[in-house]
Amino acid sequence: MCNQMEGWQIEGSKLIKYSxxxxxxxxxxxxxxxxxxxxxxxxKLTQAVVPASVHTIGYGAFANCTALSEVRITAVQYIRPYAx
Numbered sequence: 001m002c003n004q005m006e007g008w009q010i011e012g013s014k015l016i017k018y019s020x021x022x023x024x025x026x027x028x029x030x031x032x033x034x035x036x037x038x039x040x041x042x043x044k045l046t047q048a049v050v051p052a053s054v055h056t057i058g059y060g061a062f063a064n065c066t067a068l069s070e071v072r073i074t075a076v077q078y079i080r081p082y083a084x
Contacts, residue, residue: 006020007019007020007021007022008020008028010028010031013030013031013032013033013053014031014032014033014034014035015027015028015031015033015034015035015038016035016038017035017037017038018038018039018042021044022044022045023044023045023046023047023067024045024046024047024048024049025039025045025047025048025049026048026049026051027048027049027050027051027054028051029051029053030053031051031053031054032053032054032055032056033054033055033056033057033058034050034054034056034057034058034061035058035061036058036059036060036061036080037058037059037060037061037063038058038061038062039061039062039065040060040061040062040063040064040065041063041064041065042062042065042068043065043066043067044067045062045065045067045068046067046068046069046070047068047069047070047071047072048062048068048070048071048072049071049072050071050072050073050074050076051074052074052075054073054074054075054076055075055076055077055078056076056077056078056079056080057073057076057078057079057080057083058080058083059080059081059082059083060080060081060082060083061080061083061084062083062084063082063083063084065084068084071084
């Protein structure tokens with residue numbers, strides 16, 4: 001199942017891609033994994049809030065997000081290489 005609500009591409013419990021233009025994002029509850037390159041190259045993103053449901057942040061998930069200055073992480077177990 002694929003859910004594409006306002007820039008969010010979510011398959012099952014995995015966030016595949018965020019294509020919105022918000023500067024602050026709150027990842028939806030129920031997402032368990034942020035996929036590889038999900039936010040990569042997003043030059044507008046300044047803040048991300050990761051809920052407790054997320055256990056994995058994928059490879060390069062936030063790579064080259066040059067404006068990103070704050071990420072609030074609650075209970076992530078795995079952060080893959082080059083996530084930030």
